[in-house]
Amino acid sequence: MLSLNFAEFDQSSGGWRILADWGCYRGAAAVIRRYVAAGGAALTPPERAILYFHLAQMLASTGDRTAALSALGLSQRASAQQSKRFASWDVYVQGTIAFLRQDRRSLIDAITGLEKTAAGQAGTAKLVTELNLATLRGLRDCFVKDYSVAYSSECAVARPHVSLPPARGTQP
Known part of the structure; x- marks a missing residue:
């Protein structure tokens, strides 16, 4: 699994997601850590x-909010390094952080920020933002539940299907 390219490891069912699909969140987290290293x-x-x-998602799904928050800090990008395609990334991360900290106001602010961003986007960027927006709305709607439940289809608002272009080093 560690020899897979990024798209195969992260964006397909052949990588860490197979463990997550089985509910083995700790195992998925361990594999992600090893892959990054x-x-x-x-x-x-x-x-x-x-x-x-x-x-962070896998750690949050195990109930380890502290470790999840630490990983989320590493997932943020400095604004100067962001491309237009990923302009809403930090807002999405901040919304997830707000949920894990149980900060409803900041979660709602992140949702509002993503709504404004999505209004000015088109194509793949808009689809990704809408997917992330739907996820944050699900976290908002199930704010008092554990992350694994709030992120699940039980709480999710309709999430649009997003088909991203192949990542570098993969075949279309």
């Missing part, structure tokens, strides 16, 4: 940020 400089900053975010 093994990937070193070969991972781009956006790939590393996404992996840390998914690590």
